[in-house]
Amino acid sequence: MKKRPHVVIVGAGFGGLGVAEQLAHVSVDVTLIDRHNYHTFQPLLYQVATSLLNAEDVGAPVRSLFRRQENVSFQLGTVTGIDVPGQKIRLEEGKEISYDYLVLAGGATVNYFNTPGAAEHAFPLYTLTNAVKLRNQILERFEAADRDPNLVEDGALNFVIVGAGPTGVETAGALSDLFYNLLPHDYHQLATEKARVILVEMGKEVLPPFKENLRAYAKEALEERRVEVRLGEAVAEIGPTFVRLKSGEEIKAHTLVWAAGVRANPLADLLGLPQGRGGRVKLNPDLSVPDHPEIFVVGDMGEVASDGEVLPQLGSVAMQSGEHVGRQIDRRVQGEPGQPFKYWDKGFMATIGRGAAVVEFPNKMTLHGPLAYFAWLGVHLALLNGIRNRIETLWNWSWSALTHDRAARIIIDAKDEAAQTLSKPAA
Numbered sequence: 158m159k160k161r162p163h164v165v166i167v168g169a170g171f172g173g174l175g176v177a178e179q180l181a182h183v184s185v186d187v188t189l190i191d192r193h194n195y196h197t198f199q200p201l202l203y204q205v206a207t208s209l210l211n212a213e214d215v216g217a218p219v220r221s222l223f224r225r226q227e228n229v230s231f232q233l234g235t236v237t238g239i240d241v242p243g244q245k246i247r248l249e250e251g252k253e254i255s256y257d258y259l260v261l262a263g264g265a266t267v268n269y270f271n272t273p274g275a276a277e278h279a280f281p282l283y284t285l286t287n288a289v290k291l292r293n294q295i296l297e298r299f300e301a302a303d304r305d306p307n308l309v310e311d312g313a314l315n316f317v318i319v320g321a322g323p324t325g326v327e328t329a330g331a332l333s334d335l336f337y338n339l340l341p342h343d344y345h346q347l348a349t350e351k352a353r354v355i356l357v358e359m360g361k362e363v364l365p366p367f368k369e370n371l372r373a374y375a376k377e378a379l380e381e382r383r384v385e386v387r388l389g390e391a392v393a394e395i396g397p398t399f400v401r402l403k404s405g406e407e408i409k410a411h412t413l414v415w416a417a418g419v420r421a422n423p424l425a426d427l428l429g430l431p432q433g434r435g436g437r438v439k440l441n442p443d444l445s446v447p448d449h450p451e452i453f454v455v456g457d458m459g460e461v462a463s464d465g466e467v468l469p470q471l472g473s474v475a476m477q478s479g480e481h482v483g484r485q486i487d488r489r490v491q492g493e494p495g496q497p498f499k500y501w502d503k504g505f506m507a508t509i510g511r512g513a514a515v516v517e518f519p520n521k522m523t524l525h526g527p528l529a530y531f532a533w534l535g536v537h538l539a540l541l542n543g544i545r546n547r548i549e550t551l552w553n554w555s556w557s558a559l560t561h562d563r564a565a566r567i568i569i570d571a572k573d574e575a576a577q578t579l580s581k582p583a584a
């Protein structure tokens with residue numbers, strides 16, 4: 158019997174899942190590889206970091222997603238090498254896997270633009286581990302300030318967010334809600350009103366991709382929530398207890414959230430092919446790479462373009478590009494020619510805080526305020542993977558809306574256990 162073509166997909170994000178699902182009824186064997194055993198729903202990571210959702214609510218086990226799709230096998234592993242002429246990928250521990258078709262869907266990673274101190278002290282927000290680390294840091298700083306109130310003056314309750322794109326704005330709004338509506342009830346002795354949320358943005362506006370009226374609304378809504386919006390400012394250096402701005406001003410702060418830039422996953426550098434802005438791999442119109450029709454790139458790693466226009470790094474672009482590549486592999490297997498990728502723009506949206514959001518539709522109509530907020534909740538609930546995650550998320554949102562309480566306010570820090578083991582008296 159003729160062997161079926163083997164498709165290897167690296168990355169179980171929106172792009173990788175799109176490819177694998179599209180291949181459900183195609184006569185191929187699929188190996189889906191990810192360094193985590195779960196798919197991460199990145200748009201809600203900021204809610205994990207700010208205690209609104211549990212980590213498990215935004216992570217779906219990959220094996221359970223493909224329980225009913227027998228042509229997909231999952232491998233937990235980190236891809237560290239690509240042998241393009243030999244058509245093989247290599248995992249960290251040395252195992253090699255051959256492919257007939259390779260789809261790279263490794264997403265993006267943080268870009269600190271060589272800012273001094275950023276790699277050591279900044280908190281990025283791209284993975285579930287990042288989100289849990291940031292949550293630990295926020296809760297831990299409040300505990301530290303409660304033990305030693307002098308730390309408030311030292312900046313323990315000052316939180317700087319760099320970048321006023323959707324991630325920065327959503328995080329700033331959620332921190333303000335946590336600090337001014339919930340934590341004052343938990344800390345009776347602590348001057349929680351002294352907590353500060355400072356949003357620093359190099360450009361002249363918040364939410365730059367949105368229309369003017371939405372940008373103005375977003376800034377006003379943030380300021381109503383006591384977020385200090387600092388436009389036209391950039392971060393020059395980050396230390397453990399300070400953030401220095403380009404203007405020379407120094408802000409006392411123990412926490413800086415980095416939401417200011419991404420670059421393509423370093424796997425993109427391994428191909429030795431032309432790369433565009435942010436290291437994204439340049440692609441043919443069908444999303445294969447130049448000179449290698451057997452390799453495709455989808456989502457944030459590639460310069461995904463539609464009608465000649467490079468698209469932004471968004472979940473919907475990753476999902477649709479993944480589905481497109483699934484269809485192209487099907488066509489190749491059937492001996493049919495490739496087709497260019499065409500993006501169906503469904504608009505975009507961002508929340509600013511409880512009851513406040515902005516939506517821009519493809520026809521340029523806009524919506525803001527509570528109606529936009531409910532639209533945002535509905536869309537994100539529908540996009541989450543798995544019924545269990547949807548029910549838990551809906552429950553956590555409803556509980557928080559009714560009570561201002563938040564589900565995930567525990568500090569889970571592995572180093573606690575290590576310290577306890579070390580301090581055990583010798584037998």
Ligand SMILES: Cc1cc2nc3c(=O)[nH]c(=O)nc-3n(C[C@H](O)[C@H](O)[C@H](O)COP(=O)(O)OP(=O)(O)OC[C@H]3O[C@@H](n4cnc5c(N)ncnc54)[C@H](O)[C@@H]3O)c2cc1C
Nearest residue numbers: 168170171172192199200236263264456457470471472475
């Ligand atoms: C905080 C945040 C909020 C966002 N909010 C929105 C939003 O509201 N709306 C929107 O449309 N978009 C949003 N985005 C963007 C959107 O999430 C991304 O565009 C989308 O996730 C890209 O999908 P992807 O499949 O390319 O990559 P990802 O979803 O990042 O998936 C990449 C996968 O590859 C795996 N991987 C990486 N390297 C390796 C390796 N070497 N070996 C094995 N596995 C590997 C990773 O573990 C991951 O599972 C947000 C992004 C972030 C970070």
